Amino acid sequence: MKRTAAVAALSLTVLAGCGDVAGEGSSGTGRAGDGATLTVFAAASLTEAFTSLGKTFESAHPGVRVRFQFGGSSTLAQQITQGAPADVFAAASPATMKTVTAAGDASGPPRVFTRNRLVIAVPKGDPGKVAKVGDLGRPGLKVVLCAVQVPCGAAAETALAAAGVKVEPVSREKDVKAVLTKVGLGEADAGLVYRTDVKAAGGRVAGIGFPEAAKAINDYPIVEVARAPHSALAREFIRLVVGEQGRSVLSRAGFEGP
């Protein structure tokens, strides 16, 4: 019995060791400088802009690595409240940010740093002949929307309600990139995505703006996570995002000023 305990204890030590390696290995794999890794959780729609800002940050802080986790804001928020080791959280909506602040996992009040608006995305050549938001209600037209649980879905509901269009979507996708995929492949005739997504997709989809999108503009808040492993770096990264450089990168990606 004693030996069992010893083996079990040994195995647990090994397992715990693995955990350490996974958690900190990335922050100290024989790099120059202090070798810190800043972990940024950010909404999927920020992928292109933040990747570019991360490079800027790394070159300004030799030895520091920025690691991103991009995904649906709601998923990321849940992960942070479950104790994921994040330093910075940038969400695609105040509602998802509230999950984190309400759980006491933000170190201060979040700051809105950019905004995004919805457009109608249609496949190249617009096979469904969609020209305006009213067309989305046409029977037989295959429209995909985000699920209402994620920010782009909530915004879509608001915008469509403002436009007075009743849409019966064929699918409610798990995030905005999934909507873009279905439209890009031509499986759907139209979808509601962010202006930035259409820009990032290149020529695969075309974007059609509509005035009611102004009623559903998404604010993107950013915050330093409470108990952030690298608090000072987190604050500096946020300063970069809200600053002049951040604003120009974001506006080039199709975002609007805060």
Added chain:
Amino acid sequence: MRRPRRASREADRLPGGPPWVLLAPALLGLAFLVLPLLGLLVRAPWSTLGTRLLQAQVMEALRLSLLTATLATGLCLLLGVPLAWTLARVRFPGVRLVRALVTVPLVLPPVVGGVALLLVLGRRGLVGGWLDRAFGLTFPFTTAGVVLAEAFVAMPFLVISVEGALRAADLRYEEAAATLGAGRWTVFRRVTLPLVAPGVAAGAILCWARALGEFGATITFAGNFPGRTQTMPLAVYLALETDPQAAIVLSLVLLAVSVAVLAALRDRWVGGAR
């Protein structure tokens, strides 16, 4: 079938029990697999369980999951058993390659499987485009699409299981039947199939369970719409976004159904295949 099995089991038993060196990691392994499931039970909102379960959307997702997993298993049986037979009994060049291809969906990320299905059976796909033009038939965003996605991911489980059973089966019975004048189809139907029935059952159950849990290929190929393409795993994923408690309840249901079926059917049908 039962008696000799039990006898051989007794013979397998080692005197003095298993060595601790094996038992400790075995127990750790068991704990690793079972503890997360216990976690679900511990964190479940038992007081509101009843009302949450009776929500229309939960019942709809469960009904759709059971229906599509069963249809997918039927499709896999229809196509997979002949495929397994061909792999086991027919000599042809490239059989190794074909066998490897058949098992690819096992290791392929299901999302990739979903994308591949879209590219072939989608509205603009190689085959799907033609089906759409000729018959107005499209799979994405339909329940049929869910069945296809599940069958794609689950079929290898059936094929591997049936092929293994066919290889283990004694060829002499089939040869004897053939000598007695039975045609090939009769031999397959009356001799081969009954011989490998436990293997087919085992494969079908694994296939069904895998189809029931399918997520990636389904959401990629068939999308997500309540009552039409939203199966339980999809409902769990989306519930987790806003209401983790609801996600736990849905997960519990899925867990209960899977365990119940695996446990009930394994002893009954699969025993002989061990």
